[in-house]
Amino acid sequence: NAGVTQTPKFQVLKTGQSMTLQCAQDMNHNSMYWYRQDPGMGLRLIYYSASEGTTDKGEVPNGYNVSRLNKREFSLRLESAAPSQTSVYFCASSDQGAMNTEAFFGQGTRLTVV
Amino acid sequence: EDQVTQSPEALRLQEGESSSLNCSYTVSGLRGLFWYRQDPGKGPEFLFTLYSAGEEKEKERLKATLTKKESFLHITAPKPEDSATYLCAVRAAAGNKLTFGGGTRVLVKP
Numbered sequence: 001n002a003g004v005t006q007t008p009k010f011q012v013l014k015t016g017q018s019m020t021l022q023c024a025q026d027m028n029h030n031s032m033y034w035y036r037q038d039p040g041m042g043l044r045l046i047y048y049s050a051s052e053g054t055t056d057k058g059e060v061p062n063g064y065n066v067s068r069l070n071k072r073e074f075s076l077r078l079e080s081a082a083p084s085q086t087s088v089y090f091c092a093s094s095d096q097g098a099m100n101t102e103a104f105f106g107q108g109t110r111l112t113v114v
Numbered sequence: 115e116d117q118v119t120q121s122p123e124a125l126r127l128q129e130g131e132s133s134s135l136n137c138s139y140t141v142s143g144l145r146g147l148f149w150y151r152q153d154p155g156k157g158p159e160f161l162f163t164l165y166s167a168g169e170e171k172e173k174e175r176l177k178a179t180l181t182k183k184e185s186f187l188h189i190t191a192p193k194p195e196d197s198a199t200y201l202c203a204v205r206a207a208a209g210n211k212l213t214f215g216g217g218t219r220v221l222v223k224p
Contacts, residue, residue: 004157033212042216043158043201058211090157094212101205102148103212105157 002026006091006106013081013113021076021109023091030096032074033058033103034066036087043090049074050096081113116141118215120202127192127222135187135200135218143207147185149178150201152217158201192222 004025013019025032033048035058045058049068063085065077074093078085088110092103119138127133139147146165150158162171164180171178175196177188187200203214 035214040216043203043214045211045213048211092157092212101146102160102163103203104160105150107157108155 004106025093029093033092035090116213120215124219137185137202145205145207148203152199
């Protein structure tokens with residue numbers, strides 16, 4: 001099983017450029033999440049989607065937009081990248097209706113904005 | 115607002131030297147407390163879920179316990195391959211957000 005797949009793995013952007021981070025899961029999970037991880041800050045939630053067709057802001061949504069394209073795919077868009085968005089981005093998914101609601105993570109996208 | 119605090123931030127152990135990691139939390143109705151392991155350059159890997167005070171889970175040299183205010187991850191006779199960052203997270207009864215602590219970096223020297 002592939003689990004959660006993120007693309008790309010690495011990206012360098014210039015300030016002001018835009019890009020979309022892609023995430024797909026093959027576990028038929030209802031909920032999907034985007035986190036960013038910075039040194040000393042732990043994982044912080046950017047946006048999440050409890051189910052297909054819904055999205056909600058997390059702790060640090062400014063500068064980002066998301067699209068829940070279908071049940072499998074959840075993308076994160078940076079419209080105008082800033083150096084403060086240099087981070088490692090993780091996508092995750094979980095099954096909200098199940099007894100075990102742990103989240104499964106992708107391998108991350110390391111983004112540098114110069 | 116849900117909060118998770120992990121301590122210590124870093125832990126250096128000799129191989130075989132047992133120790134414990136702490137995760138203190140405040141949450142409006144705990145739906146689950148999760149422990150993850152994260153290796154450098156990788157995504158977090160799920161270890162345990164704990165649902166109620168008094169619950170314990172074990173996996174190899176790791177044992178997780180839960181009280182009403184905190185969770186402990188005990189590492190018994192650690193080996194160098196146990197070196198990683200250990201993350202704790204909570205999910206509240208209402209809502210779908212998973213809130214993480216800052217993690218504890220564990221280094222086990224041979």
